[in-house]
Every structure is written in C-alpha cells, then in structure tokens.
Amino acid sequence: MVNKAKQIQSRLERILPGVQKPGRYTGGELNQVVKDWHSVQTTTALVFPDIYDLGMSNLGLAILYDLINQRSDALAERAFSPWPDMEAALRQAGLPLYSLETRHPLAEFDIIGFSLPYETLYTNTLNILDLADVPVFSAERTAEHPLVIAGGHSTFNPEPMHPFIDAFVIGEGEEVIQEIIDVHQEWKTTHGSRSELLHAMSQIWGIYVPSLYQAHYHQDGTFSHLEKRIDEAPLPITKRILAKLPPPTTNLIVPSIDTVHNRVPVEIMRGCTRGCRFCHAGMITRPVRERPVEEIIQAIHQALARTGFEEIGLLSLSSSDYTHVLELINKVSQEFEGRHLSVSLPSLRIESFSVELMDALKDTRRSGFTLAPEAATERMRKIINKPVSTQQLLDTARAIYERGWTNLKLYFMIGHPSETLEDVQAIADLCKAVLAEGRKMVGKKAQVTAGVSTFVPKPHTPFQWVPCDTIEQIEAKQDLLMKELRGRNLKLKWNSPEDTMLEAWLSRGDRRLAQVVYQAWKRGAKFDAWNEHFRYDLWLEAFAAAGLAPEFYTHRERPIDETFPWEHISTTLRKKFLTEDYLWSLQGRTRVDCRERCFACGILPTFADMRRRNPGEVWQCPEVKSKKIKVDDIYGEKPGFIRS
C-alpha cells in the first residue's frame, strides 16, 4: 500500500508541472491532517465531486474532516474531481484517483463519502468512482471495496443515484458520521459480508440503504410504492437532526491557491422560519437552531488565529432573522476593528434594518449590496410566500444608495407557478424603478444587477406538484428581460434553459432516472455544472437510451394525490402541511413567519422529546412542556406507499 502511494507520488512529479493549476492536486496546505494509516482502524475519503477550488469552499466537508480527524481511531483525507486535463493525464499514466493527504488510491479507503449539495454533481460522482477503480454500481462491489456513502441537500431525493451509492446520509452529518464509523469498525472485526455491512448501516437513524427496497410503478409511469426487501429496513427513513448545534469548526485548512470562498465560514444559524414555498433548504433544514453570540465570537477569534484568513462569512439562510443579529454585528465590528477583515453577511431581509446592519460592519468596500425579492408583483410574492411590498423594496434600495453603495444586486426567479409575461415585465419595471431611486441618490454611479434564475420545483416543498416551465416558455421570458434590461447601469444575468432542465429532471426524478444518469456519464457527460462542459444533447440521448421521456419529470402537473418517489425520505414535514400550503398558494394566501405562529409542519411532534430537553432559545419552535404528544400528529396520514 505504501508503495502504491510512493509510486503515485513519483509519477505526479512528471504530471503536475504540465497541468493547469497543479496546486489543486498536491495537498500539503496549512492545517491539513496527516495520520499514520497503521494507527487507525477506519480510513475515510471525503470527496466533493467538483474541482478543488469549489470543494474547499464547502463547509460540510470541512466540518466532517475535522470531526473524523479528532477521533484517534479514524482518519479523513480529501479528494476532488480532477479537471479534464488532469483526468486525461491520470488515465494515460494508469494512475487511480488518490487522496491529497497521503496519495492513497481512493479504492484503499474503508469509506468514501461524497458531498452532494446539488444535482449537477451526479455524473462527476460516477466519474470519480470510475477513476478510483471502484465499480460504479453498488451491486458490483464486494467486501474488498470501500463503502460508498453520500449526503447533502440533493440526497433528500436520493433515487436518481440509488444504484451507485451504498448508503445515503439523510440530514445533518455531525453525529451520524460517528455512528457510521463505529458500525463499520464493528463489522470489520467480524469479517462480515458486504450485505451484512449494509444491513447494519440501515439500522442507524438517518441512513437509507437503497438496495434494501424495491420500487413499484403504475402503468402510466407514476410511482406506486416502495417495498422493503427485508423486514428490519426502516420506512420511512427519517432525517437526522442535531438537538443543538455544536460550536463551529475552527480547524480549517488554508488553501495555498485561490478558491471560491477563501475565508472563515461560520454558520450562525441552521434552518429558516420564513416558509418561502419554492425554497428546498428552508423546508428540509428545519427546525431553526441558533448559535449563541459568544460562541460565534469565540470561534472567529480561534479560526483567525489558526488560519490568518482576511475574510469571514457569517452564514445562514436568513441572517436578519438571527435573534441577536444586531448584538452579533456590533460585537464583530468592535472586536475585530482595525484588523483589515472583511465580513460578509448574506441573505438579508428587504428592510432598512438590513442596511443598518451592513453599515455597522463598517466594510469600506461598498461595492455591492444584494437583496432577493424573488418576484416583482405582489400577486406573485403572495404565491411564493415572500410577501414584501414594492414600496418596502424601493425604500430599502434608497437607504442602500444613500449609505454609499452604488451597485444593488437583485435576485429574481422566473417560472413561478401561474406566472405570466406581465409578471416578468414587472421584474424589468422594478429594476428600472430601483435604478431611478439610485440615480436620485448617487447619480450616474448607480447600478442595478438583476440575477434572474429559473425556478425549479423541488421535492419536499409545497411546490413539488407544479410543472417546470418548458424551454420555450423560459426563452420567451428571458427574451423579454433581455430586451427590457439594457443600458450601461442595468445588468442582467440568467441561467441557460438547458441547465434548468437538467436540474429539474434530477430534482424530482425516480429510480428509473438512474439509468439516464448512467447513460449520460457513459456518453461523456461530466462537469454538468460548468457551461463549457455541459452537453444537453448527451442527456437527451441518454433519455432515449433509457426509454424515458424527459417531459414526464418536468412539465407534468402532478395530481394532488400523487405519491412521490421520494416520500419514503421523511423531512418530518407532513404531506398534509405541504398540500395545504400548495393549495393556499393557489389562492394567494400567505403564512407568517413561523416564529410568530406554529403551523404544525411536523417537526415538533416528531422531535418533541428533543425540544423538551433543549428548552429556550436553542430552537425557534414553540416550547414543549407536556410529555403527551399525539403520535397521530406525526404520521396522522399514514402514507399509502408504506406496504411492508
């Protein structure tokens, strides 16, 4: 084994000088952890299936890397997708993909863990397995192969990847990763079979082993139900959550080359109480849990001393909603003043308070301020449950320009349910109105950048029933925007409709879509998230080869009583809640922030005990005092697809 690593190292000496950005493939950065392989029982390769520059900016991976390496009996190393030039060089030299820390081939690890935050990483995942000489199909792996696991937001609908991944981690990884390693160690001592390992894994809360289930479909192609292959397989598979967030990770690797987010990331809060109906993250990361201000400040001090980063990112889905946000910002600006530190505070609400917050950060670089109205008419904002008035947006914009920012970035989405061209026209009109406010304040320097992406209906959200716009519809809307949003101070950014299609197919796909993923990869699809690599034609060929119709997954309005192929994955949000919210949206009815009133989405009944043990501000859900919580509230509507 050691020889193999040495052999890889010596071949790399010749390969690296000839590829772009060789620093992606060397490891050896400050704070990387290198352990002796003989000193541990479990070796884990953590993989982000895109290039180093992106993967090193993924907070989930950094957290797991630190947690695993804190164990004396386990180690974690990293691997990323090689850029095509490096892939060609590796294949030509007959070298497998290796870990950055010790140059071990990935196939020699006990566990390979993929981070899958979004769907366009699927073909890269297959490509990495192939580069690692690990069979891409789970069924072809033996006890000699690594256990291949995957987690991240996209795995809340794991089905399009079901034959390639041995076990999915549904939900938060901090605790479950420890149990996975424990179970793996136990299994290793018994010299058991692969199916024994998978069986044992399936018994961990939050783990979904797809090979233990079989999917059935109706004649019209819609999903019927999922059948257990063994009695002990859990159904549904409930997502994993932490009762309380642990202190933030401060053992961060400092890349020696530039990366996308080259900074200290600190998650101040997890979850969101806003209930925007299009938002996947807002639905699957409930309940809201906040970190105490002191813990955050402490973590920043520690991380800065260890890394020397010149930027910190205070991360959450909605920064303004963090209970003590003003106190936090004041503390940060006091304690770190004069240290030439830039602080980013993304996801601010559209209100003048947000401007005060940014102002308090005293960042001298007032280049851009970002707001996300998502829709431009009040009708549409009610449908998506983001009720901000146009007046409120204009007032906020004025305050932003007034305080010295010159470029306002506005994020919108086209393709919301029931959207018309008038609603799209309103986006253009609103951008112009905002620019007019800017002109009043800062004159010709005022700029508006409109980032208009296309809405993709996501599983587990109130919009999981709605059809996605067709390419023609999207193009008509984009044409309108391109015609309207012109001029030196008005910029428009958009996604290609083909990218949207890929995301839409995979988001609400079923098990049969795995064949499409495989066929696309076989035809050369990879780096689908990159414009210069994405090949729409290959995906259409793959659909044809698999005998499936792409429209079935995207443009069909799904009946309200349809059973979805991802329903066995439980976010604990009741389908009744999602259905009601969808129907409300059709009537233009909104819900207030659930900090103000609980809508019984399903989180609290499921995790009542956890909430009772963690009272007060730790969670933003109402307190649970009584021990009597009706179990019926949790699974009141016994899902029809559960047939054991």
Next chain:
Amino acid sequence: MIREPQISLAIAHHELHKPDNKLDLFTKRSMRIQITFSKKGAMRFTGHLDLHRAWERTFRRAALPLAYSHGYNPRPKMNLASALPLGFTSQCEVIDVRLESELPLTAIQTALERSLPPGIEMIEISEIDLKDPPLQTQLAASEFVITFLDPFPELEARTQELLSADTLPRERRGKTYDLHPLIEELNPLADDGAGHQRLFVRLTALGGATGRPEEVLHAMQYDPLAAHVHRTQLVFSNQ
C-alpha cells in the same frame, strides 16, 4: 467649551483600536524587514499572488502589525523581490515587509516561525532602512540548478553549443528576442546522487531583460516538464 474635550476623547477611544490610523505615526515608528526564505514541497505550485497572500496570512496568524495601504482596497505593504515560476523550488526568495510599529527582530522571527505554512522556511531576517529602494529594482541576476529527470546524454555538447552560439533567437508571447546575452553562466554539475544530471545556470534578471531557465532547456531541445528547476541565488546590484 464642553464640546472640545468630548471630541478628542471620542477620537482617542475610537482610534486606539485602529492601528492604521495616522495618529500612530506620532506614537510608534514603522519598520521594514527583509526575509530570505525557501519555497519547497507543495508550495512550489503556489503562484506569485497566492504566495503573497500566504505571507499576509502568516503575519496575521503571528499577530504582527502589518502595515496596509490606505484607500478603497487596502493591501498589505509587502513585496516579493522576484516572481518564481510555478513549479520551481527555491532556497533564496526574498520578501520585503512593512510593519506599522517597531518590534524586536527576534520576537518577529519567533512569531513568524510558529506561523509559517508547510513549504516555506525562513533562512534570514533583517531590518532594512525605510528609505531603501524596492528590491525588484535592485535585482540583477538569478542562479538556478536544473535537475534532469530523464537521461540527457547530449548535455555537455548542448551546453557548449549554446555558449558558443552567436545568437539564440527565441520567441516568447509573439516577440522574438535573443537569449544568448541573458545567459551569464552555464555549466554542468556533478549528478545529484540519485543518478540525475544537473546544470548550473546564471541568467540576467533586469526589467525587460530576464532570462528563463525553461527557455534555456528549450534551446537545448530538452522538455522542461522533465526537469526540476531550483533557484539557488538572487543577485542584487548593491551586493
């Protein structure tokens, strides 16, 4: 009568935490240091700008008071004497750094040594005069040792050819230039102990007239990717 002391108090309190404030000029002296360091291991694939940032972060970890430029986008006041091409290693890189207050050199050295990233080692540290000209303007030549990873039986012959040529016309970024006058010294060395042949080269390094080791290898018809280049010395005009 009441307002004045209030204002000055406010400034004093506020500005104490702002090390880059002009008031500091009266209370503290700034300082300029020069560090010679080696660049090896994985760090050899860290480019010029990223190396700059690696040093900035080293000073920040060491909690040393780096001086920053003023204005819209403050940058630390530090300069590398000469960009080292990606992939080369070195034992003689030099960086010039401004600190905004004066500290004992030994304290700086200890703090930095604790904070350096893997692949960078400090060889020498000294204080230099604030008014010394920038290092880049003083550079005259660079010396390299090239290790050939593949057997290169023609090494001696090609060396002689290069030295005795009248001109060595080469093209770089669409411009032709003569490499010959930039080669100040060229002679094969004993092998590296692992059976690899080696070559010493000293190349002119003046603004607009900088010789490149990979160009020398091209001129010798040897693939630069199959060689390892190590910078051994920077020659400054004041030395």
